[in-house]
Amino acid sequence: MEKSNTGHTAAGFKTYIITWIALVMLTALTIAVTKFEFGAASILVALAIASVKSGLILYFFMHLRYENWFFKLAFLLPILVFALSIWFTFLDVWYR
Amino acid sequence: MKEDRENRKADRGFWIYEGGKTGLFSWIFTTDHKRIGILYLTSLAVFFAAGVTFGILMRLELISPGKTIMSASTYNSIFTVHGVIMIFLFIIPGIPVSLGNFLLPLQIGARDVAFPRINLLSWWLYIAGGIIALLSLFTGTGPPDTGWTFYAPYSIRTGTNVSLAVFAAFVLGFSSILTGMNFITTIHRLRAPGMTWFRIPLFVWTLYATAWVQILATPILAITLLLIILERFFGMGLFDPAKGGDPVLYQHLFWIYSHPAVYIMIVPAMGVVTEIIPVFARRTVFGYKAIAFSSIGIAAVGFFVWGHHMFTSGISDTSKVIFSLLTFLVAIPSGIKVFNWVASLYKGSIKVDTPLLYVISFIFLFCIGGLTGLINGTLATNIHIHGTHFIVAHFHYVMFGGTAFAFFAGIHYWFPKIFGRMYSEARAKLAWLFLFIGFNVLYFPMFIVGWQGMPRRYYDYLPEFHNLNFISTTGSWILAVGLILLFANLIRSVRKGEIAGSNPWKGTTLEWTVPSPPPVENFEEIPTVTHGPYKYE
């Protein structure tokens, strides 16, 4: 049971504030792009922006950048399970 | 904990320790993984007994065509309750929470699990879920009659007490999630020095794979069950065709959890089997890594085969073909395990004591259950046998013949460790004989009547199925005698058995290095591990 450093990563206030500014700007962007017609792709644009925002929150706010390999890798598991579940469900819905 | 060490008597280990609390409170508020394991073992036995009782009643109704002892609606409720209890209260928690809780820290050289208090909370949630499930039988508008799958839209419309039963399953799911979280963290963080990933016993590997499935699949069930409750109270319409909802989507969501749940049930059982074989064959296990990775493989592929429960639900042909294909893929890691077990026995100095007897029956029964699973997974034959007793026979061969037999094997194997005493070998073997014969007499005829077309979940059947159903019901009595003998022998031995000593089987995993029963702190000193788990000369 070694004592790990993860409890003691003192990130600066500045990083967090910059992250927040980026998040607010991305929110503005996701609202702004609704003015344009992307057709069916609009949901992809919205999801892409939302994913970038989540990435920022995960990486900076949730300290994923300081964590060891387990956290970074394990995080992909629920995403993989979700993505594949939705894909397999759509194999039914799409071709029904 | 440490300050109370002098209180314990050496030979009773954790059974004596009471740590400030007395009597019942020293049990139901304990954070000792061993005591929580015992709590679970006891509660599982109670729910198992209830489930068996309902099962025997069902068989009694089916002893002859027409109404025998109960009405159609009572029969519907009883098979629902039998399913709910056996699935959610016995076999899903089953091996991990009882044997797993007791042995995981011992096998990896730890003093407890990572979150002892959450471990206790899991048990409390489990008991709460169990009580709510039982309440759903006696309160409200009658026991649920949907089958354990709670299929929409019937589960939304039926007047029976479905909401409470569903809520029980929801609470039990939460308990399961917390156990999974606890085990993963324990295995990552609390292994003894030198206990590398390929030195942990294979039972721990299976617990690890299972815990991941618990974490990643259970929440989907939680939300699905929550939706059923919301539908019933507010009429949201998500699964109601009249409001645009799609009942088949309910089935998707349900099986996204409930198929992986099948692997929550069977994979730890495979772990138990893998622990026992090397000890009674006196040689190291064949293909350690193959067995370890096949556990992970089964867990991973098992996530994406759920559609094979829905071949007749009107899902698209494309998805049927893919789900069928993936179903066959699961057979590969399962097959790897079976071959490894057999290879581990090959040229060993085999001693057929009770645990190995159960293990060998496990392999035999699991093979029947597994191979008939491939028949079910084939698209064309599935149409013929879907919803018949063939399916009932198949999953009882896997779940009862597989998981429960492995559970019995594990209980007999670790009994001397847990209780410090040995059971009567002759009586245990007699109980096994009754169980094994009873089991096959009970379930094998179901393959035949199912193939001939007798549907499941009906209290009545055509006269031509009478003979086989009669044989099957007779089997249920033989099985019941076997269970009574088994439990009577074990319960008697808790007090009257011979003192077992710390390592009666000459096992080589860490739990056999500590006294039986283990002391409160498990290890006087945390061991340093220098070799793999199964080292025999």
Place this chain on the structure above:
Amino acid sequence: MEDTLNNTAEHHRDYTGAKMGMWLFLFTEMLLFGGMFILYAVYRFEYPADFHTAAKELDTTLGAVNTLILLTSSLTMALSIAALQKNRKRLSLVFQVVTMLLGAAFLGNKYVEWGAKIHHGIYPNSGHLLSLGKGQILFYGLYFIMTGLHGLHVLIGIGVFLFMFYFTKSGTVAEDNSVKLENAGLYWHLVDIIWVFLFPLFYLIT
């Protein structure tokens, strides 16, 4: 539950273990909402026009304001941990209070929003809603369940922060032992992430 988790962690002083437990719990949260997103995806695929019409009824401004509120609360959350780790306890407490207030403001907005919908006769199983297209019934069904479940998580988060405030004040959570607060923060950020997806999927369908 966070409470037990972290007390134990504190007992063992295994920071990584405590965080690992919390992350695993967050995975289950992700998949809990994941199940709902599967439903959303299928129904949006089946009824694109109805989803479009129904989404127009939602107040984008209110949704955007709530997004800002939640993002800002995530910032103050992160700042309160940073402040504690720099051993500035008072500042950390202030940030925790601001986080809670922002969470409450989010719920206040949600109350106004739901209230307006219900006032217009749009609630599950209402006569008006049933008279709309099937896709709209499903859209609002999902809307109420998903935002409701999310709101419940915000409420639980505020409850957790009340404990954290108490712990920080009493010194149980401190500069050298901040894992409880960090785990509470992880939970809060995840709730934020879920909203980041809910916002475009419900308010911004074009």
